[in-house]
Amino acid sequence: MPATRKAIESELRSLLRPEQFNDYCPNGLQVEGTEQIGKLVSGVTACQELIDRAVATGADMLLVHHGYFWKGEDPTITGIKRSRIQALLAGKLNLFAYHLPLDVHPELGNNAQLGRLLGLRVTGEFAAYQGRNVGLLGEFTEPMTVGALHNLVTDRLNRKPLIIGKESAKLRTAAWCTGAAQGYIGEAIDAGVDVFITGEVSEPTVHIARETGLCFVSAGHHATERYGVQAVGNYLADRFQLQHEFFDIDNPV
Numbered sequence: 001m002p003a004t005r006k007a008i009e010s011e012l013r014s015l016l017r018p019e020q021f022n023d024y025c026p027n028g029l030q031v032e033g034t035e036q037i038g039k040l041v042s043g044v045t046a047c048q049e050l051i052d053r054a055v056a057t058g059a060d061m062l063l064v065h066h067g068y069f070w071k072g073e074d075p076t077i078t079g080i081k082r083s084r085i086q087a088l089l090a091g092k093l094n095l096f097a098y099h100l101p102l103d104v105h106p107e108l109g110n111n112a113q114l115g116r117l118l119g120l121r122v123t124g125e126f127a128a129y130q131g132r133n134v135g136l137l138g139e140f141t142e143p144m145t146v147g148a149l150h151n152l153v154t155d156r157l158n159r160k161p162l163i164i165g166k167e168s169a170k171l172r173t174a175a176w177c178t179g180a181a182q183g184y185i186g187e188a189i190d191a192g193v194d195v196f197i198t199g200e201v202s203e204p205t206v207h208i209a210r211e212t213g214l215c216f217v218s219a220g221h222h223a224t225e226r227y228g229v230q231a232v233g234n235y236l237a238d239r240f241q242l243q244h245e246f247f248d249i250d251n252p253v
């Protein structure tokens with residue numbers, strides 16, 4: 001049964017509270033499509049392949065974590081941006097994008113979902129950005145070695161992580177923040193945890209981890225951010241009786 005775009009937009013607004021964030025991009029409806037929505041496709045990034053597959057499957061709405069119109073980017077609609085937006089408009093697809101609000105939602109967000117997947121119990125927050133904490137602190141339900149965490153991440157995220165740390169070291173507490181949060185390694189150290197799990201890694205991250213003894217896990221930007229958008233997609237599907245499919249457009253980073 002289709003729902004109206006307005007009803008879905010208002011549900012997402014009260015669920016994710018985008019007005020509470022000073023984000024790098026507009027959160028919410030970014031490109032307007034058809035008024036009635038019966039089928040929703042979710043994905044991590046609004047790349048061309050995701051749009052094309054969503055159109056081909058007859059979707060009316062695309063829900064993503066990485067949309068368009070980022071601060072500092074060229075605001076003109078040229079090149080690949082033109083092709084993507086042209087495909088969205090031609091397919092009458094509504095593009096909804098939620099960045100930080102989707103990372104930090106306490107149940108459906110990327111951080112909460114990743115924590116659940118890795119057996120982490122939340123005990124607090126860290127990683128301040130514009131007055132909000134965008135990362136979580138917690139402990140493993142079962143303390144494990146670095147080697148065991150390597151296997152767990154590989155198994156749950158279907159991707160081998162890069163880990164800096166001694167294989168036999170025991171891990172009890174963790175800080176985690178999905179995506180490109182490697183810059184928060186200093187805050188993870190200050191929080192006194194055994195391991196910091198994020199998506200990406202930079203050259204200095206490795207030295208900081210080695211020299212402080214903090215175990216560092218780069219589990220993939222894409223891989224760590226697959227879960228929030230699926231959780232919100234399932235929530236909407238349930239709430240409005242929509243069809244929902246998640247398309248995983250693989251990205252090794």
Ligand SMILES: [Zn+2]
Binds near residue numbers: 065066178179221225
């Ligand atoms: Zn991201």
